């Protein structure tokens with residue numbers, strides 16, 4: 512699978528481990544950085560990966576920050592992205608089966624590297640169930656073009 516990967520300073524070390532694991536498993540990884548633990552702003556990295564996913568330059572994206580929350584909030588601002596913050600295996604499996612999540616976000620201050628590796632493996636290997644879930648995803652997609660206010 513072709514996967515875009517990025518982090519912020521809090522997620523840098525785990526991103527390096529995730530990249531090594533993905534490459535060892537035979538995946539093609541586009542690393543959008545950063546290249547060190549120097550302090551950065553996570554929206555800059557979330558947007559790069561989210562746009563690569565939305566533009567279909569890659570099949571999936573993975574983002575790592577302290578909690579995974581900021582990366583998910585930022586990535587989900589990009590139309591076409593369904594980012595899920597999954598810090599356990601059940602969430603990763605459900606994010607794929609029910610939500611067809613195309614971006615996984617991880618919290619490096621929440622989980623260890625062995626669990627992160629298992630979550631990543633579930634995220635890349637679990638197919639979307641489709642069926643009854645598709646109408647719901649279509650409604651989410653429709654929100655991208657709907658007004659943000661009630662009036």
Ligand code: RB5
Nearest residue numbers: 521576577578580581582
């Ligand atoms: C950085 O300190 C931290 O706020 C960031 O990595 C992330 O956890 C935000 O959601």
